[in-house]
Amino acid sequence: MVEGEGLPAVPRLLFWKTCSIPAIIGVIQGPPFVRSFFRRDFLKTIVWFRNDLRLHDHPALKEASECGEVLPVFILPNHASPTASDWWLFESLKSLQQQLLKLGSTLTILKGEPSRVLSVLSKKTQADAVFFNGQVDPVSRREEMALLESESLSEVNVRRFAPNMLLDPTLLKTGAGDPYKVFGAFWKSLQQQTIPWPIAAPASLASWIDEYPGTIPLEQSGLRDSIDWDTSFEKVWIPGEAASFEQWANFRDKGLKGYDTKRDFPAINGTSRLSGFLASGNMSIRALWHAVKRAQEEGIAPQPEPFLRQLAWREFSYYQLFHFPDITERPLRPEFLHFPWLEDPAGLTAWKKGKTGYPLVDAGMRELWETGTIHNRVRMVVASFLVKHLLIDWRMGAVWFRETLVDYDVANNTLGWQWIAGSGFDAAPYFRIFNPTTQSKKFDKNGAYIRKWVPELAALPGASLHEPHMAPEDVLTEAGVVLGETYPLPIVDHTAARARALDAYAHIKGKKEG
Numbered sequence: 001m002v003e004g005e006g007l008p009a010v011p012r013l014l015f016w017k018t019c020s021i022p023a024i025i026g027v028i029q030g031p032p033f034v035r036s037f038f039r040r041d042f043l044k045t046i047v048w049f050r051n052d053l054r055l056h057d058h059p060a061l062k063e064a065s066e067c068g069e070v071l072p073v074f075i076l077p078n079h080a081s082p083t084a085s086d087w088w089l090f091e092s093l094k095s096l097q098q099q100l101l102k103l104g105s106t107l108t109i110l111k112g113e114p115s116r117v118l119s120v121l122s123k124k125t126q127a128d129a130v131f132f133n134g135q136v137d138p139v140s141r142r143e144e145m146a147l148l149e150s151e152s153l154s155e156v157n158v159r160r161f162a163p164n165m166l167l168d169p170t171l172l173k174t175g176a177g178d179p180y181k182v183f184g185a186f187w188k189s190l191q192q193q194t195i196p197w198p199i200a201a202p203a204s205l206a207s208w209i210d211e212y213p214g215t216i217p218l219e220q221s222g223l224r225d226s227i228d229w230d231t232s233f234e235k236v237w238i239p240g241e242a243a244s245f246e247q248w249a250n251f252r253d254k255g256l257k258g259y260d261t262k263r264d265f266p267a268i269n270g271t272s273r274l275s276g277f278l279a280s281g282n283m284s285i286r287a288l289w290h291a292v293k294r295a296q297e298e299g300i301a302p303q304p305e306p307f308l309r310q311l312a313w314r315e316f317s318y319y320q321l322f323h324f325p326d327i328t329e330r331p332l333r334p335e336f337l338h339f340p341w342l343e344d345p346a347g348l349t350a351w352k353k354g355k356t357g358y359p360l361v362d363a364g365m366r367e368l369w370e371t372g373t374i375h376n377r378v379r380m381v382v383a384s385f386l387v388k389h390l391l392i393d394w395r396m397g398a399v400w401f402r403e404t405l406v407d408y409d410v411a412n413n414t415l416g417w418q419w420i421a422g423s424g425f426d427a428a429p430y431f432r433i434f435n436p437t438t439q440s441k442k443f444d445k446n447g448a449y450i451r452k453w454v455p456e457l458a459a460l461p462g463a464s465l466h467e468p469h470m471a472p473e474d475v476l477t478e479a480g481v482v483l484g485e486t487y488p489l490p491i492v493d494h495t496a497a498r499a500r501a502l503d504a505y506a507h508i509k510g511k512k513e514g
């Protein structure tokens with residue numbers, strides 16, 4: 001952990017010290033991987049970087065660095081369509097390269113199916129070991145299993161380390177031994193646990209090869225030129241580990257104390273804005289947790305529970321995805337398999353483009369396009385609008401978020417959508433339907449957020465800004481708004497949409513799977 005950056009120094013005694021096995025090589029017999037396991041001080045280890053693009057609290061990197069020489073590797077994603085988070089990834093990799101250089105190391109970038117790539121690499125470089133931190137999503141876990149079971153790596157010491165979670169997801173269980181399904185009980189149990197201290201970054205990294213000949217230059221990775229709407233992102237974000245510490249320090253000093261009262265107002269800079277750093281692993285969640293605790297001890301934020309609770313929601317999402325891996329596609333509540341979703345391409349397009357005629361919804365969707373994020377309060381409103389007002393399947397919304405969020409996180413996104421749709425275990429009840437106008441009046445009372453993202457409405461006064469279709473004709477004219485031309489009429493009527501949503505819910509109520 002980096003001292004002086006606002007994150008806690010780690011007591012030396014708590015560092016992993018696992019390479020202290022004496023050189024008993026002479027007496028150990030057995031196949032090469034057994035011998036290499038015990039020859040830890042001399043290992044040549046490939047460290048596979050994934051969603052953990054940092055040096056601090058990186059268990060696999062730390063262990064490898066203490067066991068011998070290290071070859072850091074990143075394998076480029078192979079998704080069908082490019083996404084906004086590729087921009088964040090590109091910038092994070094650039095930053096990681098620079099940090100590794102300072103430690104005397106370089107990042108090898110490769111492409112392909114991970115177990116194949118790593119087996120070829122370990123053969124060509126004669127590596128003894130491949131270390132990596134685990135991930136909880138099903139695709140990554142399949143990659144991990146393929147690697148751990150790979151025949152061609154049978155002579156290599158392949159090890160999986162802790163994922164970027166507060167606790168091992170198998171640890172917390174109900175009294176009956178089942179995974180928790182209710183957040184309140186999960187949170188209570190989590191608070192009783194000791195969260196492991198973060199691990200310090202290695203001070204230097206030795207490598208047995210200078211530069212792997214097959215490495216792909218970052219500029220040629222295809223990440224930077226994959227989408228054409230990312231130019232505005234760099235005005236808002238600086239990804240990378242160092243920037244994550246700055247963002248935290250700024251939030252600790254200016255936002256943590258008032259978080260609970262400010263977090264719901266999108267026009268205010270009242271949340272941490274750390275989600276991109278956490279999603280990419282620029283920042284360790286354990287480091288953040290302990291940094292918050294330290295801020296509490298130092299009196300900077302005497303009552304940080306509301307913020308810790310949000311970190312626990314992240315943990316709960318990861319935990320649920322770990323225990324129920326098919327939930328990216330399948331509703332947690334089986335009755336939702338029968339939900340009568342509508343095909344509404346025009347509605348979906350209006351939603352994506354921020355042209356629904358509901359100013360808060362439109363502001364959120366435009367903020368998303370411009371910055372790659374949406375304030376949490378507005379995220380809930382836009383998501384609810386899609387699944388309840390338009391009756392469009394939550395999975396279509398989740399895909400749009402996957403393509404457009406720079407903080408895209410498969411666990412948080414999936415559970416966020418299932419929560420809104422009402423199909424999650426501990427979700428908002430389906431009948432609680434956000435009224436986008438009421439939400440707008442309550443959380444963007446003076447309209448600063450709407451004026452910023454929907455400039456064609458900026459001249460509208462007071463209540464008219466929240467529902468332009470109810471504004472008197474002369475008010476609209478004076479503000480230069482022509483409904484249906486400069487700004488759309490509502491694509492659905494709230495009262496009718498609400499009744500339709502409740503009908504649809506009645507259709508599945510009490511239904512079971514099958």
Ligand SMILES: Cc1cc2nc3c(=O)[nH]c(=O)nc-3n(C[C@H](O)[C@H](O)[C@H](O)COP(=O)(O)OP(=O)(O)OC[C@H]3O[C@@H](n4cnc5c(N)ncnc54)[C@H](O)[C@@H]3O)c2cc1C
Binds near residue numbers: 405417
């Ligand atoms: C439909 C929907 C989709 C979402 N998709 C994502 C996503 O892809 N990636 C993502 O990181 N978050 C997602 N969220 C959760 C939440 O909106 C964001 O984490 C939050 O807005 C990020 O802003 P912040 O860092 O300033 O949050 P803060 O309020 O400062 O919270 C701190 C951290 O706690 C975690 N957190 C906060 N709220 C939640 C929550 N409701 N669920 C899980 N973790 C939370 C995040 O890691 C966040 O960075 C989604 C929420 C909804 C309703």
